[in-house]
Amino acid sequence: MSELRRTPIKQLLSEGRAHPSVTVQGWVRTRRDSKGGFSFIELNDGSCLKNLQIIADHTLASWQELQAKIHTGACLEISGELIESEGKKQSVEMRAGELKVFGEADPEHYPLQKKFHSLEYLREIAHLRPRTNTIGAVMRVRSRLAYAVHQFFVDRGFIYLHTPIITSSDCEGAGEMFQVTTLDLDKPPRVDGAVDFKEDFFGEKTGLTVSGQLEGEIYAMALSLVYTFGPTFRAENSHTSRHLSEFWMIEPEMAFYDLENDMDLAEEFIKYLLGEVLEHCHDDLEFFNQRVDKNLLTTLAHVKDTPFEHIDYTKAVELLRKSNQKFEYAVEWGGHLQSEHERYLAETVFKKPVIIYDYPEKIKPFYMKMNQDGKTVRAMDVLLPRLGEIIGGSQREDDYEVLKSRFDAKGIDPKEYWWYLDLRRFGSAPHSGFGLGFERMVQFATGVENIRDVIPFPRFPKHAKF
RNA sequence: UCCGGAGUGGCGCAACGGUAGCGCAGACGGCUGUUAACCGUAAGGUUACAGGUUCGAAUCCUGUCUCCGGAGCCA
Known part of the structure; x- marks a missing residue:
């Protein structure tokens, strides 16, 4: 970790140039497998809207095991060569040389799958919606x-x-103001029947601005x-x-x-x-x-x-x-x-x-x-x-x-x-x-x-x- | 707080008095330099909750909760 030189995906895509060795880290958006013995992984690190397309193939060390862990939502670190893309939708893509899974995302339970989700639904999972x-x-x-x-x-x-x-x-x-108080709400101090804010933290009634x-x-x-x-x-x-x-x-x-x-x-x-x-x-x-x-x-x-x-x-x-x-x-x-x-x-x-x-x-x-x-x-x-x-x-x-x-x-x-x-x-x-x-x-x-x-x-x- | 609409598999929807179906996602298999990929198979639901009407309720009625839209208040 300490020697890591991560490059933001935004930078790789905006420069659009081949590079012999780069490292990216981010979360998998989708994976598309090819029976030609490789997978396309769409990786997003939040630096920009676009994903980086990663080509990962069977020549990677323990590829079978890795592949089983790579689903939508998983967090990866990938190093490899940035090359001009054969595909039409991106200028450059990465050929993975090394791939590490930081965190898996069990597809049976991960709430964000590669499909449309309504904003109302996303509000209920505000910890994942970013x-x-x-x-x-x-x-x-x-x-x-x-x-x-x-x-x-x-x-x-x-x-x-x-x-x-x-x-x-x-x-x-x-x-209307939200009240800020440290008084015991079960038994606040009172004078003449009213709550005595002189006893409150600031010595008077306070609220959020x-x-x-x-x-x-x-x-x-x-x-x-x-x-x-x-x-x-x-x-x-x-x-x-x-x-x-x-x-x-x-x-x-x-x-x-x-x-x-x-x-x-x-x-x-x-x-x-x-x-x-x-x-x-x-x-x-x-x-x-x-x-x-x-x-x-x-x-x-x-x-x-x-x-x-x-x-x-x-x-x-x-x-x-x-x-x-x-x-x-x-x-x-x-x-x-x-x-x-x-x-x-x-x-x-x-x-x-x-x-x-x-x-x-x-x-x-x-x-x-x-x-x-x-x-x-x-x-x-x-x-x-x-x-x-x-x-x-x-x-x-x-x-x-x-x-x-x-x-x-x-x-x-x-x-x-x-x-x-x-x-x-x-x-x-x-x-x-x-x-x-x-x-x-x-x-x-x-x-x-x-x-x-x-x-x-x-x-x-x-x-x-x- | 008021007015209106809606809650049905993980998500998005259909069925609107006759016993729940589709799409997407996920699983498995196939195919492919793919890119909203594609094709096939199987699986997945006491229809928000609690009562009521009915031979029969997702569907009608009452209540509760939640969500959405609009209003008021404002930024």
């Missing part, structure tokens, strides 16, 4: 997107900020440009193909950005991410284009190259009301735009990404900046065709008095946010930010319909296995 083409490809794209996120912001002078996972602030309105935004604002008021990229938790009982209880969110926060700057950055960001995967994940995207969504590559290129539509909430409402489209929910100024409305705008009216901005203040949280009209706030949502909302953001209220009155209007105790108000008391600055749900981006980039298939180990109500 060995499939689809999940492997998703995770390579996901990884590339994560890398691109950092590239994008670092290239633009942003500081990567780690905001806390455990927190006592709940970023009002973002969602639902957003790093407020902490992001703190650091933007010092470092100017910051972004967070980390796990986020929502204890909502939502059962949809677009929600997870644990998901990854990217939240940039920028001092001296107004809402227009914010929207421009959001658009540039999405286009950058798509450009990166189009450039670097070609085989995987091609696979999705064939197997998952025939229009995927066209859609991605279109979104990457087309300017997003900008429309304010009031005009969007007018447009929806004037349309002859029948909606399940009536459209009224002051109400939330429903999924069907958003989809209609992005898919039917504009047929491209749409940014809706200047929402009624009553349906948005306290921290968004009030407009001159006193009725709307500087909020924006980016909607993608098929997927719906992928980004929500706003310019933040930077005026101390206005913010205080917003607390009062929403019935929030300003004492809870004394530090947040301090940012407006001392050296306040106009600033903006947004949040992008990373898994939704992976969904959009791959065309995979259910969000549970774009994260290695999905967490959703009643599901925390693996």
Whole structure:
């Protein structure tokens, strides 16, 4: 093992050159036997979508025994000569010189055979599903997107900020929190009948973060440009193909950005991410284009190259009301735009990404900046065709008095946010930010319909296995 | 949480009141520089669970559980 010089299959295939001696390690996808006294083994090591075809013949030491152990799923190490392939489907293939079986996979019991498996079934075997083409490809794209996120912001002078996972602030309105406690749930300490959180680990009630935004604002008021990229938790009982209880969110926060700057950055960001995967994940995207969504590559290129539509909430409402489209929910100024409305705008009216901005203040949280009209706030949502909302953001209220009155209007105790108000008391600055749900981006980039298939180990109500 | 759909061999499906069949995978045999390989043989199911209706239930009814789609909430 220690002297091993393994070459990733990706490298062998992309170079496409013969080589007298190479070593590969990986898992068997299929084996096809020839009575000519040899077998074709398709080996995959996860470095890329494609397999390396290996020719193993009876001249190998103890070939009979080995062959009996080589089934779909077995893990092998093979050394040999890389030669130009006689077959048409690959440029190079390997003629095995030495073959070692690391681990067998009993075909009677191995759940992943060389046949189609539904994504629903694969979810039940989340410990084995990374060995499939689809999940492997998703995770390579996901990884590339994560890398691109950092590239994008670092290239633009942003500081990567780690905001806390455990927190006592709940970023009002973002969602239900998971509670974090070390109290004995059978007999918690009580004062006046209520649970006494002074006795809890942190001396107060704490939970898992639902957003790093407020902490992001703190650091933007010092470092100017910051972004967070980390796990986020929502204890909502939502059962949809677009929600997870644990998901990854990217939240940039920028001092001296107004809402227009914010929207421009959001658009540039999405286009950058798509450009990166189009450039670097070609085989995987091609696979999705064939197997998952025939229009995927066209859609991605279109979104990457087309300017997003900008429309304010009031005009969007007018447009929806004037349309002859029948909606399940009536459209009224002051109400939330429903999924069907958003989809209609992005898919039917504009047929491209749409940014809706200047929402009624009553349906948005306290921290968004009030407009001159006193009725709307500087909020924006980016909607993608098929997927719906992928980004929500706003310019933040930077005026101390206005913010205080917003607390009062929403019935929030300003004492809870004394530090947040301090940012407006001392050296306040106009600033903006947004949040992008990373898994939704992976969904959009791959065309995979259910969000549970774009994260290695999905967490959703009643599901925390693996 | 609400609305709709579905649970049948390992997986994907059929049979929709008359006693369960096909494809794939797996086993065995044959054939082949094969590549979603191909051909043949045998094997594999108390039809999610618990009750009920009926001469008879996978099929109809009730309840429970699970999964999928949609809605709400959002990212």
